[in-house]
Amino acid sequence: MTAQIIDGKTISKKIQAEIGTAAGQFFDATGVKPKLAAVLVGDDPASQVYVRNKERACERANIESELFRLPSSATTDEVVGLVQKLNEDSQVHGILVQLPLPDQVDALQVLDTVDPKKDVDAFHPENVGLLSQGRPRFLPCTPFGIIHLLANSGIETSGKNVCIVGRSDIVGKPMALMLAQRDSELGSQYANATVSLCHSRTKDLVAYTKMADILIAAIGKPEFIKAEHIKPGAVVIDVGINRTDDGLVGDVDFDSAAEVASRITPVPGGVGPMTVTILLDNTLKAARLQQ
Ligand SMILES: Nc1nc(=O)c2c([nH]1)NC[C@@H]1CN(c3ccc(C(=O)N[C@@H](CCC(=O)O)C(=O)O)cc3)C=[N+]21
Numbered sequence: 001m002t003a004q005i006i007d008g009k010t011i012s013k014k015i016q017a018e019i020g021t022a023a024g025q026f027f028d029a030t031g032v033k034p035k036l037a038a039v040l041v042g043d044d045p046a047s048q049v050y051v052r053n054k055e056r057a058c059e060r061a062n063i064e065s066e067l068f069r070l071p072s073s074a075t076t077d078e079v080v081g082l083v084q085k086l087n088e089d090s091q092v093h094g095i096l097v098q099l100p101l102p103d104q105v106d107a108l109q110v111l112d113t114v115d116p117k118k119d120v121d122a123f124h125p126e127n128v129g130l131l132s133q134g135r136p137r138f139l140p141c142t143p144f145g146i147i148h149l150l151a152n153s154g155i156e157t158s159g160k161n162v163c164i165v166g167r168s169d170i171v172g173k174p175m176a177l178m179l180a181q182r183d184s185e186l187g188s189q190y191a192n193a194t195v196s197l198c199h200s201r202t203k204d205l206v207a208y209t210k211m212a213d214i215l216i217a218a219i220g221k222p223e224f225i226k227a228e229h230i231k232p233g234a235v236v237i238d239v240g241i242n243r244t245d246d247g248l249v250g251d252v253d254f255d256s257a258a259e260v261a262s263r264i265t266p267v268p269g270g271v272g273p274m275t276v277t278i279l280l281d282n283t284l285k286a287a288r289l290q291q
């Protein structure tokens with residue numbers, strides 16, 4: 001292996017400590033402890049792991065968290081009703097509705113109900129619109145976590161070719177917007193990329209991935225990206241979390257990719273912890289917005 005690991009766990013711990021200090025200062029100034037409400041419907045095992053990670057991270061960062069559970073049989077009206085109650089609760093600053101929701105629940109209706117000023121996932125159309133106009137309120141957790149990973153590793157994006165594989169509303173699409181924009185919260189050197197947003201209908205995918213100085217895999221297919229997709233010396237960011245018989249694997253075939261890339265994120269311990277970290281940052285931001 002030749003690639004250097006981008007250690008998301010260590011970077012996230014460092015940023016969480018900074019958020020903890022800022023949240024403590026905010027409490028000293030206002031008497032308010034930022035609070036995240038997480039809504040978990042049903043008992044999907046992966047969702048339980050994520051929600052537990054989020055609760056632990058909140059504790060480390062002086063952020064209050066409360067988990068609200070509904071049974072897997074819950075209706076759209078029941079989930080919407082809970083979100084409305086949390087919207088009205090002035091002690092709650094951030095609301096996260098854990099996805100996926102059970103099939104009978106209309107996820108868009110639920111997400112549209114979240115007060116946009118408490119929308120720490122940045123899924124509400126008002127926040128998506130603000131981001132697309134280049135004046136974001138909250139930044140979506142996984143894409144902004146990736147920008148933090150790059151910035152903390154000294155990897156600038158300005159003028160670089162970035163290829164994103166996967167066009168989801170949660171990762172690929174907002175990631176493309178953020179990287180293509182003129183500026184970012186961390187400085188213009190972490191924006192201004194030339195972005196290709198590839199997907200299942202892309203013809204000659206390798207032509208795009210091989211041009212990339214930074215390749216971001218967010219497809220949801222285990223070990224889909226191989227050495228032959230990667231330009232020698234490229235930076236590879238693996239967003240995938242796939243549970244297989246061999247355990248947790250990413251969307252990148254790590255062993256072959258690490259022979260070609262210069263830097264690479266592992267799974268676990270790469271992007272995942274950063275997603276959680278930005279959620280904390282957004283919760284503090286939400287508490288500030290609501291003062
Ligand atoms: N409303 C909503 N917002 C989300 O941000 C959201 C969601 N729903 N649903 C599911 C996806 C996925 N996601 C992850 C969170 C933490 C890890 C994480 O902590 N990963 C660790 C451990 C992974 C493990 O052990 O399973 C790691 O990669 O090292 C991963 C993935 C947030 N998501």
Ligand SMILES: [Mg+2]
Pocket residue numbers: 142239241271272275
């Ligand atoms: Mg993730």
